[in-house]
Amino acid sequence: MENYKTRITPAKEDAVKALKDEFAGYDSFIFTDYRGMTVEQITALRKTLRKQDAAYRVVKNRYAKIAFNDLEKGGADDQMVGPTAVALVKGDTANSVAKALFQANKDGVTITVKGALVGGELMNADQIEALSKLPTKLELISSLMGTMKAPVQKLAATLLAYVESKGGASADNA
Numbered sequence: 013m014e015n016y017k018t019r020i021t022p023a024k025e026d027a028v029k030a031l032k033d034e035f036a037g038y039d040s041f042i043f044t045d046y047r048g049m050t051v052e053q054i055t056a057l058r059k060t061l062r063k064q065d066a067a068y069r070v071v072k073n074r075y076a077k078i079a080f081n082d083l084e085k086g087g088a089d090d091q092m093v094g095p096t097a098v099a100l101v102k103g104d105t106a107n108s109v110a111k112a113l114f115q116a117n118k119d120g121v122t123i124t125v126k127g128a129l130v131g132g133e134l135m136n137a138d139q140i141e142a143l144s145k146l147p148t149k150l151e152l153i154s155s156l157m158g159t160m161k162a163p164v165q166k167l168a169a170t171l172l173a174y175v176e177s178k179g180g181a182s183a184d185n186a
Contacts, residue, residue: 024075027075028082031071031075032078032082035079039104040109040131041101041128042125042127043127043129044097044123044126045096045123045124046095054097057123060112060116064108065102065105066099066100066101067100068097070096071097073092073096076096077089077092085132090127096126099113101130106128107143110128110140110143110144111144111145125137125140125141127139128140128143
C-alpha cells in the first residue's frame with residue numbers, strides 16, 4: 013500500500029494565504045462552534061460584531077491551523093476541532109466581543125465558545141467567559157473619570173454653600 017500524501021494545490025495555497033493575510037490584521041481570536049446556527053443568526057452576529065470592529069469568519073480548520081502557525085500564533089490547534097468559526101478582534105476589545113458571543117447564546121443562538129487566543133495567550137472556554145464579565149475599557153475609564161470628578165464637585169458645592177451662607181454672591185457686590 014502506498015502512503016497517502018496530501019496534494020498541495022495552488023487553490024489550497026491561495027486559501028491559506030488569504031486566511032493568513034486576514035488574520036494578520038487582528039490581535040485576538042475567539043473560537044466558537046457554530047453548529048445549529050441559521051444563516052440569519054450568523055448574519056445578525058456578524059452585524060453585531062462589526063459594530064465593535066470585529067469579524068466573524070467560518071474557517072476550514074486545516075487551513076486556519078497552517079495560517080496561525082505561519083503567523084507564529086500557534087497553540088490554538090486544540091480549539092479548531094469540528095465546525096469552527098472565529099471571532100476576529102482588533103485592539104483590546106476582546107471582552108466586549110466575548111460579551112456579544114455569550115449574549116447571543118443567552119438569546120437562543122446555538123453557539124458554543126471553545127476558547128480564545130487573546131493577546132498571544134491561550135484561554136479556555138471558562139477563562140474567556142470570565143473575561144466577558146469584566147467591564148470594558150470605556151466602562152473603566154468612565155468609572156475612573158466619575159471618581160476623579162467627585163471631589164471637585166464636592167468642593168464646588170461646599171464653596172457655593174459657604175458663599176450663600178455669607179449672604180450670597182450678587183452682581184451688586186462685585
